[in-house]
Amino acid sequence: MTTRLIHNAKIMLKDAVQYGGVVIGNGRIVQVFVEADKPTGFAAHDTLDLHQNFLAPGMIDIHIHGSAGVDVQNATQEDLAKLAEFLLHEGVTGYLATFVPTAEQNYQQAIAEIETYIAHQEESQHLGARILGIHFEGPFVSHEKCGALQRQHFRTYDGNPRSLEIFTQRKNLNLPYARTMTLAPEIAGGLALIAELTRHNVRSFIGHTIATPEILDQAVSAGAHHITHFPNALEALHHRQPGAVAWGLLNPEVTLDCIADFHHVHPLMLRLMYRNKTAERMALISDAILASGLGDGEFTVWGDRIAVKDGLTALVDGAAKGTIAGSVISMREALKNLAGLGIPLNEAVCMASLIPARAAGIAYEYGSIAVGKRADLMAFDEAFKVHWAMVNGAIRRY
Ligand SMILES: [Zn+2]
Known part of the structure; x- marks a missing residue:
């Protein structure tokens, strides 16, 4: 068994920052200790001194369409490896490849590529962020809240589970590729859809919706407990028709995620969300598109021209011209932004790791520094520079 000692670190735990370290063995965390109780007997080459930098769980991005010129829905194995490498450098050790609505045949092709990648990533020599499944x-x-999604591919649910096979089938039972689906509970068959997805262990996320609080309550009863990129693609808060925003802020049974780039959500709104939900119920996502990491310019994304300027995306043509179209932020930048709002760093880290992992149903393996969990970690400093990232105990230094 290969073991490694990491010490002299400020460890980002859920409820505290602890000065100490961890012992890694066989790709998992086998011990978490305070520095005064540091285990002995490790050879120098198996010891990693963090010089009091931060040690955090690797970030989990549960909503990302691509980055570094790669779109997960139109990617080769090589492209996915390139994306994995880019994300790891940003401190992301796992992500859900997020698919926008498309034609049946495009879904099938893209799912097949992701499945192939997932099946081989564990034994791959190539170190990068792992794909932990697909987020549809x-x-x-809702046609009323399409954002940059292409409405010609929108569907309603006819109640026949066979029409969901593309989203629920499993080629390999050990590799559940479909983890989550963002849906609008008010569409025809919406509540039955949530029940059916829940039966298949696919998490329903509420989003791109105009549902009323009454329908949203029913959605919770059917098994939906999370809201996608709050409050984007929801009805804006109105004092006589409070809708999903007030409902989401107040409902303790519901977690939410958000794009903390200060373009999609104003910093004041982020503070309001944090005040209401706390770090226990608020997750960070990137919602990044392929242009992330490439700087300003014009890009073709999902068949549309999208312009990127100063970190803001916009559709270039058509009736929806100017509509914000995904983000170009990274999880690392989102983390930095939240910390900049005065949110304690360990809580911001938790919002980028444990809370999204819980929402996706993968917290039993990922998302925090705890004995038994995968050794998917990252080390960073006060300037939010990632010094190294680790997947399954294997390290990549930067
Ligand atoms: Zn998205």
């Missing part, structure tokens, strides 16, 4: 953003969403 739509196609069962």
Whole structure:
């Protein structure tokens, strides 16, 4: 068994920052200790001194369409490896490849590529962020809140589970590729859809919706407990029609995620969300598109021209011209932004790791520094520079 000692670190735990370290063995965390109780007997080459930098769980991005020129829905194995490498450098050790609505045949091709990648990533020599499954953003969403999603591919649910096979089938039972689906509970068959997805162990996320609080309550009863990129693609808060925003802020049974780039959500709104939900119920996502990491310019994304300027995306043509179209932020930048709002760093880290992992149903393996969990970690400093990232105990230094 290969073991490694990491010490002299400020460890980002859920409820505290602890000065100490961890012992890694066989790709898992086998011990978490305070520095005064540091285990002995480790050879120098198996010891990693963090010089009091931060040690955090690797970030988990449960909503990302791509980055570094790669779109997960139109990617080769090589592209996915390139994306994995880019994300790892940003401190992300796992992500859900997020699919926008498309034609059946495009879904099938893209799912097949992701499945192939997942099946081989564990034994791959190539170190990068792992794909932990697929997040289907739509196609069962509202025409009233399409954002940059292409409405010609939107669907309603006819109640026949066979029409969901593409989203629920498993080629390999050990590799559940479909983890989550963002849907609008008010569409025809929406509540039955949530019940059916829950039966298949696919988490329903509420989003791209105009549902009333009454329908949202029913959605919770059917098994939906999370809201996608709050409060984007929801009805804006109105004092006589409070809708999903007030409902989401107040409902303790519901977690939410958000794009903390200060373009999608104003910093004041982020503080309001944090005040209401606390770090226990608020997750960070990137919602990044392929242009992330490439700087300003014009890009073709999902068949549309999208312009990126100063970190803001916009559709270039058509009736929806100017509509914000995904983000170009990274999880690392989102983390930095939240910490900049005065949110304690360990809580911000938790919002980028444990809370999204819980929402996706993978917290039993990922998302925090705890004995028994995968050794998917990252080390960073006060300037939010990632010094190294670790997947399954294997380290990549930067
Ligand atoms: Zn998205």
